[in-house]
Amino acid sequence: MWLFLVRRLVNYLVLIVVATTCAYLLAASALSPRVNYENQSPRPTEAAVDARLDELNLNDKTPLAERWVVWAGDVVTGDFGKTVTGASVNDEIEIRVLVSLRLIIAGVVIGASLGVAIGAYAAVKQYGLFDHLSTGAAFTVLAVPAVVVAITLQVAAIWVNDVAGEQMLVFNGEATPGLDAGFFGTLWDRMKHMFLPTMALALSQFAVFSRYQRNMMLDVLGSDFVRTARAKGLTRRAALLKHALRTALIPTVTYFTFTFGVMMAGTTFTEKVYNWKGMGSWLIDSIATNDVHAVAAVSCFMAVCVMAAAFLSDVLYAWLDPRVRVS
């Protein structure tokens, strides 16, 4: 068992290294940081640009292999290099991960708990009005791309603000810049900024989780142990909550872990539309600014998150479901 886990971890590690290298080579050959200097006025001399790019290890006149060796040497010591503006990529990651984390924790937790509750209840009342309504809602939301969910909510917010005649819903950035309103004022301001992006995330998560949980619950509802629980005198409610739902939650919990990891860098669209400076929106921003090291760092981060999520959800599954361990 341990050998198996270790082998898997090593395999994951190799995949992460290869993926990051691929991303670096691709970004370094396709993106050209030199372009950034061409629009500056006064336009710097070519020698000045070269010197600056050499300093950042981004000069496209140096052979790609050479740049890669320097970059990889730094990465091994835990330093992802500098951004095109000369700031440390590591510092930027720290700030952005926290921003993403704030958004994802709230969005995924709210969406998943709503989805589980609604999906489980719909399964119990299969073919009832509630089931039909929730299935219809989930199907509709699943048909809407995340970008469109985010934009539609934003458009709705503009409309609400117009009707109300004041700024009730905020849809830009993480906080009001330069706001000085004490602890609670700042907290309230942040909450207001969080509301819409969190809603956008939670809505999509609700749709996925409610479908998933409904199917899992239906599988469990007809099983023998639920009937036994009822036969030995448990109320319907207790049998459903303590026996059926608990068992049906196992795959959902592992799925939740997986989603969470994938979301860490997968909220690109929500972050970008609501102008949050998180990991996801960095992806697009770094491509737009020809920021090679940032692209590589984001790719590495994504790969690590996906792998960690896959690994954790496997381990969690084995831990929660004894049947997996036996077979």
Next chain:
Amino acid sequence: MSMSAERTGAPDAPEAAGQEPAPARTPGRWSAVLRQMAGTRRVLFGVVVIVLMVVMAWVGPLLSPWDFGERDYSAFLQPPSADHWWGTDSTGRDVFVSTMVGLQKSVIIGLLVAVLSTLVAAVVGAFAGYFLGVTDRVLMWITDLMLVLPSFLILAILYPVLRDQGWLVFVGLLAAFLWMVTAKMVRGMTISLKEREYVLAARYMGVPAWTIIFRHIIPNMSSLLIVDATINVSSAIIVETSLSYFGFGVQPPDVSLGSLISDGASQAVTHPWTFVFSTGLLVLLVLAVNLIGDGLRDALDPQSERRS
């Protein structure tokens, strides 16, 4: 897939008796599947919506007095009227015509990407599962690597480089990032299928491996592949929309629903007709495809009948 599905077709079905007068034939699997699908309301809804949309997308521009790309310099951002059915956008283009052309492109991209990626998945998965050993290791490692690589990032970096080659390259790029999960499923099914009697028989008769794969293994997974291709249509449309929204997808003068949505989003409140029609059609299209996919899965998988 269980073989029992072949015998689930109702023997007393009226059309089967009417069409085949001479010998009383048991309806085959596909007619049973078709009948079950036609009897499901959501599948019917999905098919009707898609047929209507396809007809509208290709016939609509012919009926409209405006051509795609034509600008009406007397009407910028005008609301829907008799002259411009769905209004005009900020450059005087007729919203109805550009939405229809965008719909065409989204439908074509969705279909092509789905067929292409399912094809790749079937071949990669079947070869890995049939040969196992080194082939399997190598193919699955590539599959894992593709799963780990941030697809959005690679598409976004590569596409500007390949932009001049036209939107067909875009189709290839999208397909390159959609096949992995299906390939893994196909591999699992191939491993169990290759122990079946008919595969063993073919092998002992000396049929070459690739013939077995294309003639026996892949056709026997057709139901999984069809369901998957349907689901891939909607994922392809969704990815295309997201990429086009950020300007990494279909480029002007071509339009797709995604690029239209991104054009309209900024003026959605003041000039809703530039945003509402394209968004509504996109949601309706994906919803219809998903409903058909869901119905197909139920019809093809005997175990999932009670699920929905």
